[in-house]
Amino acid sequence: MQRPLTCVEICAxxxxxxxxLAMAGFVHVALVEYERDYCKVLKDNRPEWNVICADxxxxxxxxxxxxxxxxxxxxxxxxxxxxxxLGKDDERDLxxxxxxxxxxxxxxxxxxxxxxxxxxxxxxxxxxxIFTEIKKLGYVTHIKLLNASDYGVPQLRPRVVIVGIRKDQxxxxxxxxxxxxxxxxxxxxxxDLMSQNGWKGAKKxxxxxxxxxxxxxxxxxxxxxxxxxxxxxxxxxxxxxxxGKGIANEAPEPDFDGMPRLxxxxxxxxxGFPDTWTFGNKKTVACRxxxxxxxxxxxxxxxxxxRRCLENxxx
Numbered sequence: 171m172q173r174p175l176t177c178v179e180i181c182a183x184x185x186x187x188x189x190x191l192a193m194a195g196f197v198h199v200a201l202v203e204y205e206r207d208y209c210k211v212l213k214d215n216r217p218e219w220n221v222i223c224a225d226x227x228x229x230x231x232x233x234x235x236x237x238x239x240x241x242x243x244x245x246x247x248x249x250x251x252x253x254x255x256l257g258k259d260d261e262r263d264l265x266x267x268x269x270x271x272x273x274x275x276x277x278x279x280x281x282x283x284x285x286x287x288x289x290x291x292x293x294x295x296x297x298x299x300i301f302t303e304i305k306k307l308g309y310v311t312h313i314k315l316l317n318a319s320d321y322g323v324p325q326l327r328p329r330v331v332i333v334g335i336r337k338d339q340x341x342x343x344x345x346x347x348x349x350x351x352x353x354x355x356x357x358x359x360x361x362d363l364m365s366q367n368g369w370k371g372a373k374k375x376x377x378x379x380x381x382x383x384x385x386x387x388x389x390x391x392x393x394x395x396x397x398x399x400x401x402x403x404x405x406x407x408x409x410x411x412x413x414g415k416g417i418a419n420e421a422p423e424p425d426f427d428g429m430p431r432l433x434x435x436x437x438x439x440x441x442g443f444p445d446t447w448t449f450g451n452k453k454t455v456a457c458r459x460x461x462x463x464x465x466x467x468x469x470x471x472x473x474x475x476x477r478r479c480l481e482n483x484x485x
Contacts, residue, residue, distance in 0.1 A: 190469025388461025
């Protein structure tokens with residue numbers, strides 16, 4: 171029987187990546203997250219996890235030397251179109267901390283995810299610098315833009331996933347196979363939730379919501395409330411028959427007329443979270459957590475390939 175593979179995760183957020191990696195067979199020995207609301211969500215959903223509520227700058231990786239995987243959703247504002255795209259000049263850039271922790275922990279594998287903007291030509295020099303640093307530490311690096319909709323998630327959500335495999339591991343890594351066109355539509359995904367309070371128009375609405383969703387937007391502490399993002403995103407949701415100007419507390423009532431709003435539970439399902447995963451009682455914070463999350467099914471798919479690579483190296 172294979173031993174369980176261990177994982178340290180930084181910038182754990184609301185647990186999307188961690189949940190996906192757990193489903194792929196990784197056991198978390200530490201999850202580092204700065205925001206208290208997020209830490210509480212992690213602990214409430216997985217009491218057995220060792221959640222360290224601290225700034226990653228103060229996290230010492232040395233006690234975890236030799237774990238199988240170091241993972242993290244390094245903050246995206248430095249590379250996000252919604253931010254100012256300051257890259258390495260942004261104080262929120264935590265790639266230097268990720269590299270420090272690779273050096274301290276020497277994991278067998280590394281998995282870091284970021285927004286599509288990380289691939290912009292303006293960041294080419296910085297990207298090369300990061301890759302050079304990781305390679306210097308003895309890792310073979312891979313980078314690919316993955317669309318969540320290719321892995322069963324009912325939204326587009328392009329994400330850059332960087333994987334590093336330590337050179338002394340013999341297994342070759344390959345990104346998970348894509349399955350375009352196989353994700354359920356928004357209507358198929360949400361029909362039961364929309365009809366929860368007996369809304370008579372739920373089935374007809376679901377038939378019209380016959381595509382995958384646009385990328386959910388979480389916003390930041392300063393920007394973005396409980397809605398579905400900027401005007402362009404709201405317009406895309408309107409084409410699916412969804413009012414993106416706000417988030418509802420409940421599903422529509424039986425005689426509701428008009429465009430329904432999503433609840434936070436509906437948002438979470440569109441991200442690929444199970445219905446059992448809770449996000450606390452503050453709607454604005456919950457929407458931010460969900461909108462900024464890494465879809466668990468994508469993390470699971472990548473995690474399975476990393477695990478396969480590492481287990482092959484052990485044979």
